Amino acid sequence: xxxxxxxxxxxxxxxxxxxxxxxxxxxxxxxxxxxxxxxxxxxxxxxxxxxxxxxxxxxxxxxxxxxxxxxxxxxxxxxxxxxxxxxxxxxxxxxxxxxxxxxxxxxxxxxxxxxxxxxxxxxxxxxxxxxxxxxxxxxxxxxxxxxxxxxxxxxxxxxxxxxxxxxxxxxxxxxxxxxxxxxxxxxxxxxxxxxxxxxxxxxxxxxxxxxxxxxxxxxxxxxxxxxxxxxxxxxxxxxxxxxxxxxxxxxxxxxxxxxxxxxxxxxxxxxxxxxxxxxxxxxxxxxxxxxxxxxxxxxxxxxxxxxxxxxxxxxxxxxxxxxxxxxxxxxxxxxxxxxxxxxxxxxxxxxxxxxxxxxxxxxxxxxxxxxxxxxxxxxxxxxxxxxxxxxxxxxxxxxxxxxxxxxxxxxxxxxxxxxxxxxxxxxxxxxxxxxxxx
Numbered sequence: 190x191x192x193x194x195x196x197x198x199x200x201x202x203x204x205x206x207x208x209x210x211x212x213x214x215x216x217x218x219x220x221x222x223x224x225x226x227x228x229x230x231x232x233x234x235x236x237x238x239x240x241x242x243x244x245x246x247x248x249x250x251x252x253x254x255x256x257x258x259x260x261x262x263x264x265x266x267x268x269x270x271x272x273x274x275x276x277x278x279x280x281x282x283x284x285x286x287x288x289x290x291x292x293x294x295x296x297x298x299x300x301x302x303x304x305x306x307x308x309x310x311x312x313x314x315x316x317x318x319x320x321x322x323x324x325x326x327x328x329x330x331x332x333x334x335x336x337x338x339x340x341x342x343x344x345x346x347x348x349x350x351x352x353x354x355x356x357x358x359x360x361x362x363x364x365x366x367x368x369x370x371x372x373x374x375x376x377x378x379x380x381x382x383x384x385x386x387x388x389x390x391x392x393x394x395x396x397x398x399x400x401x402x403x404x405x406x407x408x409x410x411x412x413x414x415x416x417x418x419x420x421x422x423x424x425x426x427x428x429x430x431x432x433x434x435x436x437x438x439x440x441x442x443x444x445x446x447x448x449x450x451x452x453x454x455x456x457x458x459x460x461x462x463x464x465x466x467x468x469x470x471x472x473x474x475x476x477x478x479x480x481x482x483x484x485x486x487x488x489x490x491x492x493x494x495x496x497x498x499x500x501x502x503x504x505x506x507x508x509x510x511x512x513x514x515x516x517x518x519x520x521x522x523x524x525x526x527x528x529x530x531x532x533x534x535x536x537x538x539x540x541x542x543x544x545x546x547x548x549x550x551x552x553x554x555x556x557x558x559x560x561x562x563x564x565x566x567x568x569x570x571x572x573x574x575x576x577x578x579x580x581x582x583x584x585x586x587x588x589x590x591x592x593x594x595x596x597x598x599x600x601x602x603x604x605x606x607x608x609x610x611x612x613x614x615x616x617x618x619x620x621x622x623x624x625x626x627x
Contacts (some may be wrong), residue, residue, distance in 0.1 A: 197529045198536070205328050205366050207234065210499025210516035212311035216254060217524020218357075219318035219437070225574035226351060227320060228340065230327040230360075234308050239386045239483030240423045240430030241304050242408075242510035245295035246608040247517045252297060253611060256310050259316075263306040265406035265422040266298055272594050274577065275413025278461035280582035283592050287408070291308040295606050301406065301421045303388075303428070304513075331356060331369040337496040341522055347446050355536070357493045357523070359516075362480055366521055370490065377480035379441070379508055382562070384477045385433040387452055389470050391426065399467055403429040410594070411464055414568040415507075416456070418464060431467060432507070435455070439478050448476040460496060484552055489545045493537035496544070503551035506558035508565065509595055511605065515554055518610050519547055525614030529623065541615055557601060565592040 200223040204211045207229035215225045243251070243264075251257040272282040284290060291299045316322055329341040329348060338351045358366030362377050391403040402409075406422040420431040435456055439446065450471055457465055481504055488497040499516035526539045567573040576593050583589070592598035595605070618624070 195532050198354075198531055200355055200527065200530075200536070201353040202226070202355045202357060203228065203336075203351050204357040204359055205338065206358070206360035206364075206499075206501075207231070207312060207322060207324070207363055208359060208499065208516070209311065209513050210501075210520050211357070212315050213250070213309065213517040213520025214357050214359060214498060214523050215315040215320045215322075215520070216311065216318060217521050218527060219315065219320050219524070220254075221524045223524075223584070224529065225320045226353075227315070227316075227358055228323045228326045228328060228351065229322065229324050229340065232325040234305060234312055234324075239304065239388050239432070240421060240428075241302050241307060241513045242421065243300045243302055243307070244510060244514050245297035245299060245606040246610070247298055247514035249295070249297040249518055250521045250610055251460065254314060255257065256314055256496060257298075257300070258410075260300070260302060260306060262425055263310075263423075263427055264300040264302045265424065266300050266408045267408040267421055270408045270410075270596055272410045272412060272580070272596075273461055275411045275416075275418075275460050276410070278463060280584070280585065281412070281577060282592075284596060284597050287597075294603075299606075300534070301408070301423050301430070303423045303430075306424070307513075315332075327462040328360065328365050331495070333370070333490055333492055333495055336492075338607045354494065355527075358495065358497040359499050359520070362482075362504045364497070366417070366495075367497065367501050370495065370497070374484075377482050377504065379437055380384065380479045380481050381436040381437050382434055382506070383439055384479055384507065385435070385448055385474050386477060387431040387433070387468075387471055387474055389429040389431065389467070390424075391428065394429075394470055396466060396470075397468075399463070402463075403427075407594075410565070410596075411461055412565040412567075413460065416460045417568050418457075418460075418558045418564040420464075420467070421507055429467070434479075437478055439476060444478045444480070446476055448474040451476055480504060481506065481555070488548055489540045493533070493540050496523065496540050503519075503548075503555055505555045506562060508558045508561040509554065509605065511554045511558070515551055518608065519551070520616055521610040522547055525611065528614075528615065528618075538621070542621070546613060546617060554605070557605075561595050564595075 203227045204227045218225050266288050268285045268288050328342045330339045340348045342348045362474040394400045404426040408421040411418040416435045488502050498519035591600050593602040
């Protein structure tokens with residue numbers, strides 16, 4: 190730990206993983222005045238994954254960092270949000286001014302992006318702040334006593350030891366850091382669902398009606414027995430992201446594999462014709478097993494030199510699009526809480542405060558994603574009929590009370606989208622007698 194002229198400590202922080210949580214933490218920790226290195230196993234930030242829905246709780250963070258404006262051409266702001274019955278496309282819920290309502294309520298937009306566009310923008314901003322990004326570096330072990338990370342030897346290159354004051358585990362669902370922390374392999378658990386992830390290019394869609402859906406950004410859901418679909422535009426309406434959520438049929442030890450287009454089409458036979466017309470444009474598709482993890486007793490170690498964030502400690506079903514958003518919240522709050530610390534005692538205090546704030550919220554969102562699955566995956570029958578009647582009773586009206594779609598639910602949406610990471614940090618620091626915005 191290095192002191193500075195104002196007696197604040199300049200930490201050497203090692204972040205494992207250059208995903209959204211790791212890069213967000215890198216930016217916020219650099220803004221807090223610390224030295225940051227990010228270790229990433231991938232050799233490049235490639236076009237892996239597909240679309241992301243960035244909700245106001247995260248777009249607010251991106252805006253404060255000056256990143257959101259640089260992504261304007263890459264994103265698509267959905268003007269409407271619609272929930273359809275699976276079999277005939279019947280509209281169950283519809284917000285005709287979704288973009289306007291979101292900006293009015295939360296002062297920040299709802300933006301759909303391609304994951305790699307966001308990841309690269311975050312990486313570029315982090316490096317501009319002096320963060321060192323080391324690609325092609327796989328972590329092999331963590332020494333918690335010495336606060337050291339040892340990387341594996343690859344491609345004839347010997348492994349390296351990185352030593353710091355704080356190690357941040359942001360290495361995702363299959364976190365090596367988590368296994369080291371728990372001293373066991375601790376594999377993630379299947380949720381029972383899998384996702385077909387599809388990206389279509391607008392200029393390759395011959396059907397003019399479908400192409401119009403892509404070019405005029407909207408968000409559509411189709412909900413049905415044990416399955417649902419979400420579709421939205423990215424890259425300024427030039428691409429269409431479709432995610433099909435269905436029961437998991439992958440072997441227990443397989444997390445991802447190429448899918449069969451005919452098999453996929455068979456699962457959605459009898460669904461809304463406009464959806465199946467979109468699916469006829471699919472040439473190839475991958476299947477991704479959706480995983481989760483048990484809640485952890487702690488995200489911070491006893492030595493207060495290690496903390497976990499993002500999917501390494503609270504992976505969640507994608508049914509509220511909060512995996513990415515909550516990961517960026519984690520990163521922003523962590524760095525914010527590390528501003529102006531003056532001793533190792535204060536570091537421990539701030540990390541414990543981070544855990545107290547973020548663990549409760551992360552785990553609450555995880556639970557809500559399973560509730561959303563239950564609401565969207567009902568088989569036809571009495572329970573589904575009650576749900577649809579609740580939908581239709583409020584169609585075209587201002588929604589009141591709990592609502593089956595949390596995307597426009599006046600009970601759930603405010604605590605998801607209204608969260609302000611900067612205010613959370615300021616309030617938390619004030620509770621410690623520390624001035625905000627130091």
